[in-house]
Amino acid sequence: MTVADIKNTETLDGVAPLADTIRRACERLKPERMRADLEAFARRVKLSGTPEELESFRYLEGRLAGMGYECRLILHDAYISLPGPARLRVADLEPVCITHSFGCPAQGLQAVIVDVGAGTDEDFAAVDLTDKIALIDGIASPQLTDRANRAGAIGQIHVSPHEYRHEMCVSPVWGNPDPGKLERLPKTAVVTVSAEDGAHIRTTLQQYSGLTAVMDAEVDTRWRKTPLLTAEFMPEGASSDCPFVLFSGHHDTWFHGVMDNGSANATMLAVAEALLGEASSWKRGLRLAFWSGHSHGRYSGSAWYADTHFRELAARCVAHVNVDSTGGIGATVLADTPASSELRALADEAVAAQSGQRVWGARMMRVGDQSFWGIGVPSIFTGMSEQPSAGVNDGAASYAAGAEPRQGAGFGWWWHTEFDTIDKIDMGFLLRDTRVYCHALTRLLCSQTLPVDYHAWLDDFAAAVTSLQEQLAGRLDLAPVHEGVMCIRTALPGVPSDKLVIALSRALVPLDFTAGDRFVHDPALAAAPYQVLNPIRALAASPPDTDAARFAAVSARQALNRVVWMLEGAAASLGAGGAA
Template identity: 50%
Template sequence: MNTVSADISAEVSGEAMMANLTQIARWVKLSGTAEELEGLRFVESRMAAYGWRTGIVMHDAYISLPGAARVLVDGVPVKAITQSFSLPSPRDGFSAVPVYLGHGTVEDFAGKDLRGALLLLEGMATPAVARRATEAGAAAQLHISHHEHIHEMCISPVWGNPSAATRRDLPRTVVCSVAHRDGAAIRDALADGKRPIVTLHAAVDTGWRKTPILVCDLDGPGGATDPLVLLSGHHDTWYHGVMDNGAANVAMLEVARIVAQRRSDWRRGMRVCFWSGHSHGRYSSSAWYADEHWDELDRRCVAHVNVDSLGGIGATVLTNTKSTAELRRLAAEAVQRHAGQALKGVRRGRNSDESFVGIGIPSVFGSISAQPHQHQQARNALGWWWHTPDDLIDKIDEANLVRDTRVLLDGCWALLSESVLPLDHGATADSLAAELNQLAPSLAGRFDLAPLVAGAARLRELADAVDARRHTAPAASLAVANAALMRASRALVPMDCAEGERFTHPDALPLAAWAPLQPMRSLAASAPGSEDEKFVAVDAVRARNRLAHALREAEAALDDARNALGA
């Protein structure tokens, strides 16, 4: 930790953040609306007052704003909402006896003819279930909330704006959700052999509209071409969205205020972005920004610090905040320092405006704190009020907000001020080695993993050598060493977090660790000597070549970093 940062956390002001949050809480910030832009102008005024260079960029985004919903069970209305990216219902609604399909897993869908069906499903609406329903030819989905509150959800699996190639992957079903009591009554009636007629009326406004991004910059000591740290979070909300994401926005403002006062200690610049289209466009703004600024971000961005839904009442668990492997150590140190908790090292998921891992930019944080009891199917670790009209300022605990902001500030300050970038590529090597070790027994004598195992071992060795030199590095070599560490990230992060693809965005669906290993996993699952094994082996060889090339690029980069840092 930089010596200057020993007391920097004390500068976090809960009073200042709550004052800003009281202002932000005034607006309902649906993507692309005048009210969203008005709220963003307030945030911009604060950033300008803190000395940042600001500008609002307007861009085209494919946004889906749910309208009114009406669900009737045998003609009796029950409380319901429409989900973002639902199809609008026919004029007279869609009526059918539902088909109960549990939680909508792959196994729940398997072997069933669901063409034209209305599916009754447990839990919140998700992109994965919406895709299965669309592929099965279902006409509609009705989701049963796990409790009396109904959560707004975006069900599109397409990351960012749909392209000519991906627009076909948008959901093609009518989707509503109801509270648990009402949905359970339908489920129980079906179980008793009854045939309730359920009618879905769903309005939705889906299409292209202009949405804003607030971009704020302060240059590093070398000027506008210096490497930079990207701090970002979404500004759009469901309803007033005071925790999600107003609290994160005021934490970003507070970090920006504090670090701007210590610019003499910066080693690199910083950019702070407030996105639209997170809630209603499946991360449309951050994906658009990654695409439009790909070259600059590739050359200059050392890390992405993401922040979402901080400071909730009862949010006492900080062990599950996420990061890419390279920044897990940084996250663990920040959480231990300010919360006294040991980080578990949860993988970075496909969510939360993580639009930059494909470029090869390491990422840290997101939701820093969570509730102590998480319902596994409901995924409501952020509180029962998440994505509901009850996400108001009374759901914020000022002490928790200060704690979370100190964690955020700690990570940002390390990235801004440490002479050698705090990127731990040894952790990345260990992550890959663990995956290879799981595969090895099933592939023994069938497929040679040795090139990848050896590459991961060399990567670990080189990363250790870099670590041993990071605190004694000569000043003249720092730029070369840091550029080499960034090159290593560009080779490795897409392999771990983006299917190895640097120029497009994987869908907003669960992604296995080191996804390019999937053909090898399929080979391990195939029957030895079978025809299937021979087909899969073709893909496995190509995947091995792809990973081996990435490891070779990363090794060369770390070797350059080691040499630049000296003996």
């Protein structure tokens, strides 16, 4: 697909085809300006809530204000965790190690080591970890920490897939914890060692029964003031309730973080400037948001913004475009870039037009600053380009990707390490990735009709329900769900207005990506598509005619009622002409 393949029948001002507008916007991108921005970002380590990070935020503010954007830089409270020095001793070994954000502080913590391999649920269930230290293969993650917590462990030693130790946040709590979520915070000390040192520990463990480890870990976890910058531009003559597109990325970093997330910030600035040249054609406004607390607060910035701007976002935000780690050296794979079902066609169009690749339809994952699903905002993109999969050490930066048929292997061996420096950026790839974002945002801002396809969403959801109905083997009738889907499909007009798309999104996006509560952020853990169906899945998985099945049926019926109610709300929004 090329830009010329875009519907040339759609015009922006009665004359100029949309394809021409996209081409002009992309041609305005300035690689030399992007390089200068990267050099500015490379000067500072930007830990959340630190003076150096705030200085870098002020650089962003100055750049955007100079373009003509209305900027607002605020400081808000966030629960931030900054790891300090760590030490590990196992027999006569003292391997170099790091600790992690939200791990528990420890001083002289001593306990028996238990090897749990890859750390699956089955691995944890097969051993007694009470008051012990788990030795686990792979990068530290909230999933593994959550399992260790539930297993009663008091420590974790993670073995990196290679020689590099990746900084990570291990909290499963999305955003700032409320009182009810404090118990979900990690209760274990956590360190990571290299693959070679992990092998030495395993060899020693095989030689000595009851081998113990001694762990020290400094972690500074407390409330801090963190910055958040928004920059907005509205079409001339726009009303106060004009819809807008949210374009966001985090600015805090591990170390200098020139790729993660300096390159993405350079992409944001370049696109923001290029799009202004077509502002006379905008049908919607653009709001950029730069978050802190992504790396050290488990998305505290975007979650806080969702909570404090809920009503405005619900009323006006048509889509969320997220950007992370663009333009890395060797990042040749764009096929895995994710989008929600209703924006999948736009993602494929933009990637194909600007890179020649096609996306296979990766589902949005519970990673990145995707804090707006409860509000009901459709989302497109997180990371864009990745290293090609070689089948070796692929877990280095794709730990959260699950078992999907991915073609890429994450963001590179330097990701979340001190080696994420400016030499890891390929300016040609950065321009390519930035063109994809420029393309998608031009479409979202300038198309007469939003490129949001809810027929595609209905197809995906109906397929999931049909598969589940087969698994149930008659134990629960899902016909009301199919009826709800058909009602929406029948009522959905071919050319929906912005107001109607917003109303339908508010009903269907929470059904797609949340456990059913629009106002609470679900845990930062891998989740099945359409979590609201999980109780019904549990019924399908339970043995028939057992007490387990009868208990499961109670939750399954309640989940069915919830899903049907959500679908009826979507249908009502169509019948009401899109009233919010």
